Amino acid sequence: MADDPVEPQPQQRAWSNPRLTFRRLFGLDRSGPPPPQTLSGAPWNVWTIPNAIGFVRLALLVPMLVLGLSSDDGTDALPAILFAVVAWSDYADGIAARVTGQYSRFGALLDPIVDRLLVICGVVICWKFETLPRWGIAILIARELYLLVAGRLALRRGIELKINWWGRWGVWPTMSAIFFAMAGLDTVAHVLFYVGLALSLMAAVVYTRDALSATRAAPSS
Template sequence: MSDDETPAWRNPQLTLRRFSGLDRSGPPPPATLAGAPLNPWTIPNAIGLVRACGIPIFLYLSFTSGDGTDLTAAIIFALVAWGDQLDGMAARVTGQYSRLGAMLDPILDRVLIVSGVIVCFNYDLLLRWALAILVARELFMLAVGPVAVKRGVDLKINWPGRWSVWPLMMGIGFGLIDLRTLGSIGLLLGVALSLWATALYAVDARRQLADDTGSGDASPRAPSSST
C-alpha cells in the first residue's frame, strides 16, 4: 500500500460497551458521513421507518383519549423511544450503517419529543414552563444549527446532548400515564442537560469560528447530527 492510500474502515470489535452505545470511540463509519449514498435498504432503517409510523398513531390515540393519558398511546411512545436504541444496536451488530440512518435518527428523536411535549402541554400533564423552555431550545437549535454549519462549524454531538434524550423521554412517558412527579423530575433533568449541551455547542462553535478566522480557512465542514 502506498503512503497516500487510506486503509479501509473496519467495524470495531463489538464489546458490550460498544453494543450498548456507551463506547463511541473511534471515527464514524464512512457510510454515515456527508456525501455518502443514503443506502435506505438496511435493517436499522426498517426499524426507523416503523418508529416514524408509530408517532402519528401515538398522537391520534393521545388526542382522542380525552385527557392525554391513554395507556396504549404511552406504550407506543415508549416503544418508539426505545426503538432508537434498538436500531443503533442493529447497526452495530450487522455493520449496516447508512447516511439515511445517521440523518433519520436525530430527526425522529426530536419529532417524538416535540409530539410528547404537545400532548403534555395541551393536557397540562407536566410543568408547562419547562415544556416551553424545551420547545424554545429546539427551535433555537433548528434556527441556528443550519446557519452555523453554513459558516463552517462542525456541530458534533456531545455527551450532555446524548444523555438528555432519555430523561426527556422518560419524563414525558411518566406524564403520559399521569405520574406527574416522576415525569417532572425527568423533564427538568432532561431540560438541564439540553441547555448544558447547547452551551457547549455555542462554546465549540465560537472556538471553531475563531480558529477559522485566525487561519483564514473558511471552507465548510461536513455537518454532523446534534441533539
C-alpha cells in the same frame, strides 16, 4: 436510489469496523471516528435493516399522537406504550446497524429526526393537557429552535458540531418525563423533566461554545 461513487476521504480509508464489545453494541462506547458510510457525501443506502426499524418507528408516531390527543386527560395507556416502544426501539436500530454493519448516511439523518419528532409529539400531548409545566415546555421548544437555526448557520460556515455528552444524557430524562406524564405519574414526570431540561440547556451552552471556538479557529477567507 442510485448514487455516484464517492471518493473516500482520508478518515474513511483509515476506518475499520471496531470489535463489537458489549459496551459498543449498546452504544456506551462511542470512541473512534464515525463509520464512513454515515459521513456527508456518502451514498444514502436507504434500504437497510436499521432503516426499516426507523421507518416503523416513524409510522408509529401517527397513532400515538392521534390517540394521545383524543384521550380524556392525556394519560391513556396505549399512547404511553406506543411512546415507550418508539423511544426504546432507538436502541434496536443502533444495535442492528452494529451487528449487520449496515451503516448509512440516510440512517444517520433519520434516527435523530425520529427522536425529535417523538419528543415533539409527546410535548404536544403534554402541552394540551398540561401534564408537564408549559413554561418548561416553552423553554425546551425554544432550545430546539435555537439549535436548529444555529446548526444551519454552523453548517453554512463549514462547521459540523458533534453531539456532546450533556445532550446525550439529557435525552432520556426528557423522554422518560414525557412517558411518565402520559402514564399519569406526575411526581416522577416532573422530577425527570427538570433534570432533562437542565441537561439540555447545558448541552446548548456547550454547542454554542464549540461553535464559537471553531469559528475563531477557522481561517479567514
